[in-house]
Amino acid sequence: MAPHEAGRAAGGRPDDVYAAPLSGEPLPRYRMPDREADPRVAYALVRDELSLDGDSSQNLATFCTTWADEEARRLMAENLDKNMIDKDEYPQTAEIESRCVRILADLWHSPDARNTVGCSTTGSSEAAMLGGLALKWRWRERRRAAGADASRPNLVCGPVQICWEKFARYFDVELRRVPLEQGATGLRPHQLRGHVDENTIGVVGILGVTYTCDYEPIAGLAAELDAIQHDTGLDVPLHVDAASGGFVAPFCQPGLEWDFRLERVASINASGHKYGLAPLGVGWAVWRTADLLPEDLVFRVDYLGGDMPTFALNFSRPGGEVITQYYDFVRLGREGYRKVQQRCLDTAEALAGEIAGMGPFTLLYPGTGALPAVSYTLTDPGAGFTLYDLSDRLRTRGWQVPSYPLPPDRDRTVVQRVLIRHGISADKAALLAEDMRRSLEELSSGARGGGERIGFHH
Numbered sequence: 383m384a385p386h387e388a389g390r391a392a393g394g395r396p397d398d399v400y401a402a403p404l405s406g407e408p409l410p411r412y413r414m415p416d417r418e419a420d421p422r423v424a425y426a427l428v429r430d431e432l433s434l435d436g437d438s439s440q441n442l443a444t445f446c447t448t449w450a451d452e453e454a455r456r457l458m459a460e461n462l463d464k465n466m467i468d469k470d471e472y473p474q475t476a477e478i479e480s481r482c483v484r485i486l487a488d489l490w491h492s493p494d495a496r497n498t499v500g501c502s503t504t505g506s507s508e509a510a511m512l513g514g515l516a517l518k519w520r521w522r523e524r525r526r527a528a529g530a531d532a533s534r535p536n537l538v539c540g541p542v543q544i545c546w547e548k549f550a551r552y553f554d555v556e557l558r559r560v561p562l563e564q565g566a567t568g569l570r571p572h573q574l575r576g577h578v579d580e581n582t583i584g585v586v587g588i589l590g591v592t593y594t595c596d597y598e599p600i601a602g603l604a605a606e607l608d609a610i611q612h613d614t615g616l617d618v619p620l621h622v623d624a625a626s627g628g629f630v631a632p633f634c635q636p637g638l639e640w641d642f643r644l645e646r647v648a649s650i651n652a653s654g655h656k657y658g659l660a661p662l663g664v665g666w667a668v669w670r671t672a673d674l675l676p677e678d679l680v681f682r683v684d685y686l687g688g689d690m691p692t693f694a695l696n697f698s699r700p701g702g703e704v705i706t707q708y709y710d711f712v713r714l715g716r717e718g719y720r721k722v723q724q725r726c727l728d729t730a731e732a733l734a735g736e737i738a739g740m741g742p743f744t745l746l747y748p749g750t751g752a753l754p755a756v757s758y759t760l761t762d763p764g765a766g767f768t769l770y771d772l773s774d775r776l777r778t779r780g781w782q783v784p785s786y787p788l789p790p791d792r793d794r795t796v797v798q799r800v801l802i803r804h805g806i807s808a809d810k811a812a813l814l815a816e817d818m819r820r821s822l823e824e825l826s827s828g829a830r831g832g833g834e835r836i837g838f839h840h
């Protein structure tokens with residue numbers, strides 16, 4: 383091979399990245415290249431493409447972790463080769479997963495935290511599927527035992543995240559999505575009675591509604607299900623989708639009863655990679671007690687000469703995220719989680735105050751009492767601009783602030799939402815508020831495109 387083809391200039395010195403052969407034309411779009419390339423050059427060019435993604439710390443749409451410390455990054459890199467499913471080959475990784483499950487069962491007040499079951503997943507979506515499957519299996523067993531029809535299961539919920547729509551479609555369950563009431567941020571207990579029946583496998587309550595960031599009143603939902611059982615005999619379990627709230631409420635709202643303290647709560651899912659502070663790719667599902675996970679759903683894999691029960695949709699899965707989750711538990715402890723989340727809540731509350739003071743907005747969720755976030759609507763539909771216009775303007779400064787209509791909501795209310803999470807400082811929130819003010823001025827003076835007004839000359 384000629385020297386230049388290996389990315390080396392005459393004399394064996396490496397080519398400059400941007401003078402190397404690979405950088406002489408666009409990277410492959412459709413076909414794998416025939417030749418190898420210098421990893422240094424390939425790395426630089428791929429990384430350069432990714433700069434188009436923007437800065438994740440300005441992505442205020444996501445609940446997911448966008449900041450990690452050096453030690454977390456090291457653990458991720460050092461465990462690149464660990465497969466979560468190889469319990470026999472990597473028994474200590476398996477042990478760490480079990481410790482995380484026990485720690486979460488304890489944090490969420492399982493009456494039998496040391497012995498109950500749970501598992502890591504790729505995120506809350508997989509965890510929700512597993513929680514939903516356990517509900518479906520248990521409902522079917524009850525129906526069969528009673529000699530009743532078990533062909534038309536339904537799941538009752540409010541404005542759930544799309545993973546529950548997937549669960550319903552993939553596993554053939556009718557999703558009974560209760561419409562949002564005017565001004566409500568989620569499902570309300572009094573709405574349950576009209577939707578729950580003998581085919582209801584469970585109710586999903588959300589601790590941190592994706593669209594509004596508020597908590598649904600889980601204790602109220604549980605009490606209503608108790609009352610329904612009292613009046614009708616229907617015993618409907620509650621699953622809590624605590625994707626975000628499961629790692630906020632225990633630290634910042636410890637008095638709030640949303641977890642296994644409520645007997646009605648059969649299972650909980652949470653995203654380790656959201657307010658759990660772990661890197662992307664880890665979620666958790668935990669059952670109140672081991673008997674609530676049907677044996678039929680459990681598969682066994684080899685483990686230290688014996689076997690270990692597993693419940694998962696995937697087989698191979700990276701171990702680094704679970705290991706790093708454990709590192710976060712060890713490093714931060716309850717004190718550290720409380721401090722990190724409380725700082726985010728304080729920042730969200732301050733930002734909510736700023737946003738309320740800007741004039742055109744009505745706060746839907748003011749950043750306190752639930753997730754560290756703010757959600758709001760445009761008060762006057764005749765304002766001359768929409769929230770989508772504001773999202774566009776903010777994007778010119780790199781901010782990603784989403785606008786979207788609320789799900790099943792009669793008048794298609796459009797909301798905007800800002801999430802504050804680990805790594806988003808008070809300073810960053812203040813910069814966002816300044817840019818919002820500037821954008822509002824531009825929008826209300828009609829310079830929507832902004833081209834002429836902000837054109838500049840050399």
Ligand SMILES: *Cc1c(COP(=O)(O)O)cnc(C)c1O
Nearest residue numbers: 505506507543545592623625653
């Ligand atoms: C993010 C989210 C999910 C999905 O979680 P992933 O971890 O992204 O799979 C489910 N439910 C709620 C309420 C969420 O916020």
